Amino acid sequence: MSLDRSIRWRGLDPVTLEHCHVISTPRDTRIRGTIVTPTYGLFYRIKLDDTERVRTARLERTDGTLLELFSDGAGNWSDDRAEPLPNLAGCIDIDIWPTPLTNSLPIWRSQWTIGTPQRFAMAWIDGDEMTVQRNEQIYTQLDTGHFRFQGANGFERILEVDGDGLVVDYPGLFALAS
Template identity: 85%
Template sequence: MSLDRTIRWRGLDPASIEHCHVISTERDTRIRGTIITPNYGLFYRIKLDDTEHVRTVRLERTDGAVLELFSDGAGDWSDDRAEPLPALRHCLDIDIWPTPLTNSLPLWRCQWTIDQPQRFAMAWIDGDDMTVKRSEQIYTRLDATHFRFQGAEGFERIIEVDADFLVVDYPGLFTRQD
């Protein structure tokens, strides 16, 4: 994948604004974003390896809270003290709340066939309380620009994406600001 783009989203519930930049080369992908919510500002940085597997993620809030995670690219995770995180074993991707950017990670990494669901174990990071837990998610490609996202506890949305698999519309939660 080759990509060098700046993206902006508006969060709808809760209200937020996000500015993100993605640079992808043959060697790696680097993502930096800033989100302003009613309660905090959040800066995040994600690094993917040449196979689009997450290797590092760092979140830092304006109140000083920091969360940093490291992956071997094969689903084993550790925290910033090099302590293993066995609850995240086999999670290849991350999903950060509150950004739609991380919905792109499994989309970039996989081959897609229309109406063929794919299940992912995600390291779900909650920016509100700076915690991480395992989350099972299913994505199904519906057509060239739409995926069905199914998450925990029956949550489901049809997400619209562009040609780079970046979210354009995530009904009720995010909309892109071009």
């Protein structure tokens, strides 16, 4: 993947504004984003290796709360003190609340057959609480521009993505900002 692009989303519930920049080369992908919520600001940086696997994630809120995660790309994680995080074993991707950007990670990394669901173990990061936990998710490509996303507790949405695999419509939660 080769990409050098900025994108903005507005969150619908809660109301947020996000600006994100993705730079992808044959060597790696670097993502930087800023989210403004009603109660805090969140800066995030994600680095993917040349196979689109998450290697580092750093989140910092405007109140100074910091969360850093490191991965070997094979599903083994540690925190900023190099302490292993066994509850995330097998997770290749991350999913950060509140951004639709991280829905692109498994889309970019995987080979797709229309109508065939794929299950992913995600390191799900709650930006409100600055915590991380394992979360199982299912993605199914419906056509070139749409994926069914199924999360925990029966949550389901049809995500619209653009030609770069970035979410442009996440019904009820996120839309492109003008």
